[in-house]
Amino acid sequence: MSLLEQQEVDTARFRAYGQVDPSITDAFRRLAGPRIQAARGGVLRAQGSANPAIYVLHEGWVTSGVVVAGGARQIVKIHMPGDMMGMPSFAGLTACETLQACTAVEASVVPFDAMARIFREEPALAAFLFLITQEERAALMDRLASVGRTGAINRVATLILELHKRLLAHRPDTGDEFEAPLTQEEIADVLGLTGVHVNRTLRALRARGIAEWRHGRLRILDRDALRGLGRIACRERGRHVDWINGPGSAPAVATSAA
Amino acid sequence: MSLLEQQEVDTARFRAYGQVDPSITDAFRRLAGPRIQAARGGVLRAQGSANPAIYVLHEGWVTSGVVVAGGARQIVKIHMPGDMMGMPSFAGLTACETLQACTAVEASVVPFDAMARIFREEPALAAFLFLITQEERAALMDRLASVGRTGAINRVATLILELHKRLLAHRPDTGDEFEAPLTQEEIADVLGLTGVHVNRTLRALRARGIAEWRHGRLRILDRDALRGLGRIACRERGRHVDWINGPGSAPAVATSAA
DNA sequence: CGACTTCTTGAGGAGACTCAAGGGTGGTGG
DNA sequence: CCACCACCCTTGAGTCTCCTCAAGAAGTCG
Numbered sequence A, B: 001m002s003l004l005e006q007q008e009v010d011t012a013r014f015r016a017y018g019q020v021d022p023s024i025t026d027a028f029r030r031l032a033g034p035r036i037q038a039a040r041g042g043v044l045r046a047q048g049s050a051n052p053a054i055y056v057l058h059e060g061w062v063t064s065g066v067v068v069a070g071g072a073r074q075i076v077k078i079h080m081p082g083d084m085m086g087m088p089s090f091a092g093l094t095a096c097e098t099l100q101a102c103t104a105v106e107a108s109v110v111p112f113d114a115m116a117r118i119f120r121e122e123p124a125l126a127a128f129l130f131l132i133t134q135e136e137r138a139a140l141m142d143r144l145a146s147v148g149r150t151g152a153i154n155r156v157a158t159l160i161l162e163l164h165k166r167l168l169a170h171r172p173d174t175g176d177e178f179e180a181p182l183t184q185e186e187i188a189d190v191l192g193l194t195g196v197h198v199n200r201t202l203r204a205l206r207a208r209g210i211a212e213w214r215h216g217r218l219r220i221l222d223r224d225a226l227r228g229l230g231r232i233a234c235r236e237r238g239r240h241v242d243w244i245n246g247p248g249s250a251p252a253v254a255t256s257a258a
Numbered sequence C: 001c002g003a004c005t006t007c008t009t010g011a012g013g014a015g016a017c018t019c020a021a022g023g024g025t026g027g028t029g030g
Numbered sequence D: 001c002c003a004c005c006a007c008c009c010t011t012g013a014g015t016c017t018c019c020t021c022a023a024g025a026a027g028t029c030g
Helices: A003-010 A022-029 A087-091 A112-121 A123-149 A152-170 A184-191 A195-207 A223-229 A252-257 B003-010 B022-029 B087-091 B112-121 B123-149 B152-170 B184-191 B195-207 B223-229 B252-257
Strands: A035-038 A043-045 A054-059 A062-067 A073-079 A098-101 A105-110 A177-179 A211-214 A217-220 B035-038 B043-045 B054-059 B062-067 B073-079 B098-101 B105-110 B177-179 B211-214 B217-220
Touching (some): A035 A043, A062 B123, A087 B123, A105 A112, A112 A123, A123 A152, A123 B062, A123 B073, A152 A211, A152 A223, B062 B184, B087 B123, B152 B184, B152 B195
Antiparallel strands (some): A177 A217, A211 A217, B043 B098, B054 B105
């Protein structure tokens, strides 16, 4: 992977915010730490492990999940390239979530001290991390609403639309058919269902000509029908970011980057 | 309410982090904006409204909820005095959550510009807001696991334990019987159940001598049994906060507060 | 005291789960 | 190159949790 590609991946999440001062993404690249790899099924960081770090995902998909007594697993986030991983555990002494590879994976570890440096020296980058975290929180709220208040077919439809939207943000050339390397068991753990019932639900979507999802490959056949089934209110796109580099203050990044 | 009390409430969330530099909480007090009130059932801020602000809750309980197509509601957070409210909507152009009063409520609005000022001028406070948000995210992950992967009685037990723990952090003199002013319908919307089934579940807890929750008053009778039913893994208490005011840098707050 | 909300309980039904077994698919090693 | 193995997908039958609908009781507020 070329250095250019690597940088593109690293900052995908920031680019999504639109007109970002380039010095912000530059600042973030300087903080990237050592690279790590994992094979499918490998655990990058287990729930309960001490001194949790933060990761940036470069290649592959990763699930973030918590385990309840009895051994059941709930996946709380599907990470795709460009995502930051493990942040919810940052406040604690031990990790509250397990990061597990869905595919072969490449990521880098953000050194623990780097976060302190960001808040001291890169206020604009800190503000972006704050906004990204709020966005993650809103996504989690939507998932909770989906699991708590809608049926199986609605949950699957919502997930398909979410995955497609996120892939599209990352790679604008994503079409209606794309790789979505999750097993039905993993989908079930995301949606609060069982693997068997996910299978039946996917069969129903296939029979109705709405979507096909087999062997890690997802094809959207009828987007309007999917949207009709997905029950979560659409958000206004766009964000308040002006305040980060806004008027009334010296450019926040420039002062410290000098 | 005296000024002293008000300050105590404002900073309860920060005190929970332990040894916090007093200048941090001082800095936060200076940002408090105009006060607002609401009666039970009143909406402080509706989902979809433009230019969402952030609130600090002083008195009473508030639910934060999202609505799915069909009219069903999922409550994603129960706010108690000292909490910051509305932060997930900060990144968006419109609010993604409705803030509704469970009781008579008093709160203050944090001016929009105040957040920008925090990140520019109060890096230690910004870091605390970041940590608090990560903690909220972890709480949401636990709720999702509870709703997605456990039965009704487990969800209710988990909720009771969570409420008790949070009240205890805020008021150490909270006993095993305390005010928990939620209707069964509201509890249902938190846990992804129906009001009818919450009623039956509470009856079961009562019949087994584990807990009583009637008319907004909650009594814990058998904490061990509750813990046995609550299926979410306990977290290590304590947090990494040293890095905020840690060595190797000038005190982050002092430089800008001068 | 009256209207409204909230709580309570019953009966019946639907969606999702459990258990179980067979069939594909891809990877690995001989 | 083929055979085998592990994992994943698929489908059926029966069960159970939780929902829906409904109506009455209890509590609350003006």
